[in-house]
Amino acid sequence: MSEHENQAVLDKKALRAQKKAEKARKKEEKYYLASQWQLMARKLGRHKLARISLVILGFLYFVALFGDFLAPYSLTDYDANSKDLPPSAIHFSHDGKYVGPFIYRTEKQTVKMSVAEKSAAQRAAKERGEQYVPPTNIVTDETTPLRIRWFVHGASYKILGIFESDLHLFGVEGSAKVFLFGADSMGRDLFSRIILGSQVSLTIPFAGTMISFVLGLLIGSVSGYFGGWIDNVIQRIIEVLNSLPSLPLWMALSAAIPAGIPPVQMYLLITVILSLISWTGLARVVRGKFMSLKNEDYVMAAKLAGVSDMKIILKHMVPGFMSYLIVNLTLGIPSMIIGETSMSFLGLGIQAPATSWGVLLKEAQDVSSIAMHPWCLIPLFFVVLTVLAFNFLGDGMRDAADPYK
Amino acid sequence: MGQYILKRVLTFIPILLIMSLVIFFIIQLPPGDYLTSYVAGLKAEGQIVDESELDSLKERYGLDQPWFTQYFKWMWNIITRFDFGYSFKFEAPVWSTIASVLPMTIVVSLVTMLFNYLVGIPIGIYSAVHQYSIGDYCFTFIGFIGMAIPNFLFAILLMYGTYIWTGTAFIGLYTSEVLVGLQQGTMQWWEVLGRGDFWGRMAIPIIVIGTSGTCGTLRSMRAQMLDELGRNYVLCARAKGVSERRIVYKYCLRAALNPTVSGLSGVLSHIFNGSTISAIVMNLQLVGPMLYEALKAQDMYLAGTILLVMGFLIVLGTLLSDILLACLDPRIRFSGRRAE
Numbered sequence: 077m078s079e080h081e082n083q084a085v086l087d088k089k090a091l092r093a094q095k096k097a098e099k100a101r102k103k104e105e106k107y108y109l110a111s112q113w114q115l116m117a118r119k120l121g122r123h124k125l126a127r128i129s130l131v132i133l134g135f136l137y138f139v140a141l142f143g144d145f146l147a148p149y150s151l152t153d154y155d156a157n158s159k160d161l162p163p164s165a166i167h168f169s170h171d172g173k174y175v176g177p178f179i180y181r182t183e184k185q186t187v188k189m190s191v192a193e194k195s196a197a198q199r200a201a202k203e204r205g206e207q208y209v210p211p212t213n214i215v216t217d218e219t220t221p222l223r224i225r226w227f228v229h230g231a232s233y234k235i236l237g238i239f240e241s242d243l244h245l246f247g248v249e250g251s252a253k254v255f256l257f258g259a260d261s262m263g264r265d266l267f268s269r270i271i272l273g274s275q276v277s278l279t280i281p282f283a284g285t286m287i288s289f290v291l292g293l294l295i296g297s298v299s300g301y302f303g304g305w306i307d308n309v310i311q312r313i314i315e316v317l318n319s320l321p322s323l324p325l326w327m328a329l330s331a332a333i334p335a336g337i338p339p340v341q342m343y344l345l346i347t348v349i350l351s352l353i354s355w356t357g358l359a360r361v362v363r364g365k366f367m368s369l370k371n372e373d374y375v376m377a378a379k380l381a382g383v384s385d386m387k388i389i390l391k392h393m394v395p396g397f398m399s400y401l402i403v404n405l406t407l408g409i410p411s412m413i414i415g416e417t418s419m420s421f422l423g424l425g426i427q428a429p430a431t432s433w434g435v436l437l438k439e440a441q442d443v444s445s446i447a448m449h450p451w452c453l454i455p456l457f458f459v460v461l462t463v464l465a466f467n468f469l470g471d472g473m474r475d476a477a478d479p480y481k
Numbered sequence: 482m483g484q485y486i487l488k489r490v491l492t493f494i495p496i497l498l499i500m501s502l503v504i505f506f507i508i509q510l511p512p513g514d515y516l517t518s519y520v521a522g523l524k525a526e527g528q529i530v531d532e533s534e535l536d537s538l539k540e541r542y543g544l545d546q547p548w549f550t551q552y553f554k555w556m557w558n559i560i561t562r563f564d565f566g567y568s569f570k571f572e573a574p575v576w577s578t579i580a581s582v583l584p585m586t587i588v589v590s591l592v593t594m595l596f597n598y599l600v601g602i603p604i605g606i607y608s609a610v611h612q613y614s615i616g617d618y619c620f621t622f623i624g625f626i627g628m629a630i631p632n633f634l635f636a637i638l639l640m641y642g643t644y645i646w647t648g649t650a651f652i653g654l655y656t657s658e659v660l661v662g663l664q665q666g667t668m669q670w671w672e673v674l675g676r677g678d679f680w681g682r683m684a685i686p687i688i689v690i691g692t693s694g695t696c697g698t699l700r701s702m703r704a705q706m707l708d709e710l711g712r713n714y715v716l717c718a719r720a721k722g723v724s725e726r727r728i729v730y731k732y733c734l735r736a737a738l739n740p741t742v743s744g745l746s747g748v749l750s751h752i753f754n755g756s757t758i759s760a761i762v763m764n765l766q767l768v769g770p771m772l773y774e775a776l777k778a779q780d781m782y783l784a785g786t787i788l789l790v791m792g793f794l795i796v797l798g799t800l801l802s803d804i805l806l807a808c809l810d811p812r813i814r815f816s817g818r819r820a821e
Contacts, residue, residue, distance in 0.1 A: 324507060
């Protein structure tokens, strides 16, 4: 190797090292120049549980967004012959031959009885003081496999409320139906209903949080900034609201919702009810922060410079604890989800034809119905998953927002 | 100090008055009253209702007057004669109706509170002292799950579980024998406490109602303990050779318990509040389900009184915890305001 070539290799190496150093420097510079939000995002990304939660929540919201497409059936689809059917078994081979995913037609059929038998059964039910229910068996027709097809045409809907379509991700050929999670007591597909219910269950807490965010921020900041008698009155109001148990508030407010109003309005009203109860916690947090911030020098400086009160609150003080507020909001979402679930479970919340996870869980109201059809507990899994994910995300955000950690 | 307490007690009275007004307003908010829902029930059964009789009933109960008149009458009777009105649904004076379920409610609440602290605090300490151990991960996970499952569904799950394991469904607090005894008055509530089968049936409600509180206690206890364990005084104590046991239980625990104790009023309200739906699901004869029934039937005096008593207890709890805090922290005492 000549000296000349050697020199070239060395040059290249030096250049590479220089580039590397440059990159590292830039990275460091980026770190120092990063805004508070970028730093928070970076810390959040390192929190393992929060990252997983974020992925799960992203997936759930994605499913809710395209729910009409992903759910094989619409909210109003029902089938009288498939009441309380267990989840459909999905097979792959028929008569020893591979056909791809398919199901067999499964139906509930009334047991054939002679007239004498039937009247005897009716009499027996009457003696027990029960209503006579004709006995049924589940009949599976194993002669013809019904293929599960991708992108089938079904009930029409509007994607994102704009484009009309009747395409569904999957469905079964013929008139049979596939019940991935079983069917409810009216013969409706639980899988579709969970997806469509998530559109309500996942957005109510968001909308509600927004309302209570505005209320809590406004009232809390006024209370903390001005102090004195305004503060006293607001604090007493919060105390009164906090000391009222939420159940009677729900009952009274939801009873005041007129019957038969369109689902969208009902949805909004229930959101308002939930957020009217939950703003007090945030208002207290905001007030506490204001009390500690208002004696800071920069607030005094702004006051002396003649900045208006509203501008001091919104431009100077709120950004100082915004991250803290957002963490608080995230941690407040789970309780709102549980609130909506409880309301709907008691029949005070969302009403048919709209549905939510709480409404679906109404089927799991007593031990005997769970023993008969355990699949009615599947919505519970999604409630728990969502609540857990929001809790972990909130925890991660709290750690990320804490500059001393 | 005396002045501070006096000031707080004085604000206590207007709060209660405002609260009673709000409660009464909320209760009468749904359209109709007890009679309309009662008549609707009669009509559904196919009975004919005489309109003139209805009017006389309305007049007798004072339901034909505007709600604030009803409110003032109700309040006046409470203040002057300690008379909380008449329950339409249970056809008895409100106070004796509530008194029939109150002892058991207090027993259940106290036992669940005991469960909450006896389970939550030791586990919280263990989790903090053995941070990131397998035990810590298990308990933290259970704590999170316990907070994520709505209580009433947890009740159903547990009932389903016991049904599968034992073959019998435990519904309600009492066996049928005890129930008959209680109704006929041959048995008193304290006699029930001595029975083994009662405590067997208490297990699920205690676990269900206790869990959400327990999980909260566990988490806050763990966080507080971790905070304290990282303090400099702990380092100093360790350097001086103080035993680990003494550090944890003598110093850290005392400091870490503070927020848990001051949160006592919140726990009280939570047990009343959070257990209502669970108690309905589990068919427990407690104050919570009675309130639900009363609200459903628009039995306003009964519902109003229960809410008033609950509110009273909660405001009282807040007051007590505020006074406790003031005793601990002189800054609060002097400004007369609770520092957040």
